[in-house]
Amino acid sequence: MKPNRAITFARSHRSRFISELKELLRFPSVSSAPKHARDVCACARWLALHLKSIGLQHVRLIRTSGYPLVYASWERDRSAPTLLIYGHYDVVTAEPLGQWHTPPFSPVIKGRAVHARGAGDDKGQLFCHVKALECFLRTHRALPLNVKCIFEGEEEIGSPNLLRLVERYKTTLRANAAVISDTKMQGPGRPAISYAQRGGVRAELEVRGPEQELHSGSFGGAVLNPLQALCEMIAMLHDERGRVAIPGFYDDVREWSNAEREYMARAGPTDDKLLHEAHVEQGWGERGHTAYERTTIRPALTLNGLSSGHGGEGSKGVVPAVATAKLSFRLVPDQDPKSIAQLFRRHVERITPATVQCSVHLEAPTAPVLIDRKHPAVRTAGVAYKNAFGRAPVFLRSGGSIPVASAFQEVLGIPVVLMGFGLPDARIHGPNEKSYLPNFYRGIETSIWYMSLAAQSLRSALPRPATSREWLV
């Protein structure tokens, strides 16, 4: 099935597509915030109805113990290959709200970008595929190949349910390849395919001192301040060379060949470019590695937040009762998230002063992912990008984590094609997140090209698809 008519359709419906994307962006589907539970579910329902309206079959909201998975499929014939399309409709919190120039859930177009939480991560990207599907279905009443879509609502909290579901429904989800668009390109018009993702594990560290806040005049100097203890413990998590100071942490970190590191140096961003994207002047981190290496082939431990005692306006002379830090590890091959969690727990026990209590809560262990750049499913993505953007993609490693990617590879045994449409300055997870509209348009065309080409190139590969009956539970 040639892409031409679908592409023509896409080009003539851009403004409607943008309106629909804005509808999707309007849901404050913050999966980490219980107060947004209804919004997350409403977003899932909207998405499911939308998939039905464009002509997909077997549209389902799969219940989980958390947020529903939106499933839809389209079955051509048993001889055609099957493509699994994954995306997530949940977003991270938009706090701190004060730093947004326009409200995070009132999407607006400024210049050539749409500004909203989720514009880049990941609603804007998953919607490229949704619209590509529509373009085929409207112009051919068919797709070039079999498609299964799963759009989840818990990616930003570590996909706790999806990982179990992939295991449980591995027959249903059988496919020849999975495509995920939740990564970034190198810049406008400069596409990139991610061939590696860091894994991770999240931790919350809580240090308790006195039963409740104490007057700092009456007790300051006599009792250990849990906040001070926590800061001192945090200071013991890195050494002065910027390395993580947890014993054994680097034991399983894979060392890469010079050839690979040279490839990375050629294809990846320079230190200057990466720091420019971060809007910081000076880099920091493990010596002997470029910034790109430090965010891809080297693990990291990042403090995500800390709160303790009086944080509001003015001052309050107290010894806090409790101090809580949130941290996240980003892990690389061949680190095992569960072993790292154990090492961390033991290190914390070792460095906790006797005069406070400390508890550690760990969650969302995610394995790092490596993808074979030479797999036909990945090569096809290269051609699709070239056709849509006029330029072949580079292969980049990504520093982030998509929890399900490793499950697709390990459990389903299929390659994962990380076909990102985001720009480096999209401010994902930060205030004023945005998405560059020309990438949205070309992302749709890339997806159209990909489906058209993959119908042939994946034919050589794997199993015939199962029906989606298993979902009907």
Next chain:
Amino acid sequence: MKPNRAITFARSHRSRFISELKELLRFPSVSSAPKHARDVCACARWLALHLKSIGLQHVRLIRTSGYPLVYASWERDRSAPTLLIYGHYDVVTAEPLGQWHTPPFSPVIKGRAVHARGAGDDKGQLFCHVKALECFLRTHRALPLNVKCIFEGEEEIGSPNLLRLVERYKTTLRANAAVISDTKMQGPGRPAISYAQRGGVRAELEVRGPEQELHSGSFGGAVLNPLQALCEMIAMLHDERGRVAIPGFYDDVREWSNAEREYMARAGPTDDKLLHEAHVEQGWGERGHTAYERTTIRPALTLNGLSSGHGGEGSKGVVPAVATAKLSFRLVPDQDPKSIAQLFRRHVERITPATVQCSVHLEAPTAPVLIDRKHPAVRTAGVAYKNAFGRAPVFLRSGGSIPVASAFQEVLGIPVVLMGFGLPDARIHGPNEKSYLPNFYRGIETSIWYMSLAAQSLRSALPRPATSREWLV
């Protein structure tokens, strides 16, 4: 003027006094929170009207650039000595509200205590004097001596305006002694007079990293995290022996004689008692000193709060943009708050990593205070306590700071009598602050005794009082 009729009056009006105290406690007069500005002013007005209603003269709300000072006086005759009574009607924030068993500004009686923010610090204590004044005025239409009351609304933010006003109106405020009830006793029925206060200075330390929050996958490991930097800097503020690690910090700390330390050991709380009051099991701090010494004759640096990045529910994979810590120094003779502020600023400059920006904001420098235990004004307080509580007070050092105390001594040249009625478990500054009602009743009687006795004992001392005309600006 004998105290008997005033005391009889006090005993027969206890329940009305409690109702009035509860009215006073109902104002959320949180001086550090701009949102409570109206409440602080309303509290000042209530207090002024109340002082007028009990028969004081020259009742004024003295405007400042911040919150008003409530002034009232009563002039007997030029030959009588003058007593300055100081208290503060502002309170610290009641946050975190979730930890209160009953709302902080809805005072309730539980058992023999009234629970509310400010019950102990300081509304409940200042009100003892107000009611003592009323008891005399109602029974004698006169007071035993001249009285000037100043009740301020900015003590909890370091008395920024009062200190200037004391300097400006030092003639108006001329008196033979000042009495302040804003300290604690040793326990129920065990009165204490404070003869020392620590001074202090407050600091806010802000570390800025990237312009805005960054995705911790994309950038974790490549840029210095301002929160990590702040924690590492904080870890450098104490050494492993629990001493403040700022060079020069201890240079001016006075060493006390063995005799004084032995007196303190006899009169003051044991480590066990002090830790029991704090509800912690193990002490911490500078070696070679008891907990009582560490909170009185030794300086301390206390972290009051820290906030950075994502502190809410769930997790968010970000590198924070900024991290802010609030700290307070408690200083002892002969440390100078302004010099300490300088040392701190220089130390922070030294330990700030080159890859972040750090700013230091310092405020509320307060000098430490020492009071002559043998001054007639202080001895008289001992007799008043003995008469009211049936037991002579011990002399204790206090770890807290009352900014104006040093100004009274230095600028007005008068002794400050720290006649506290609080109990050690009053939870001042913490959730569920409370005040023990029997101490409120005996506090009133102590104040009655004090005025009655001081009318004689202060006669030997200092200058004749000026009129209050200067206030009428």
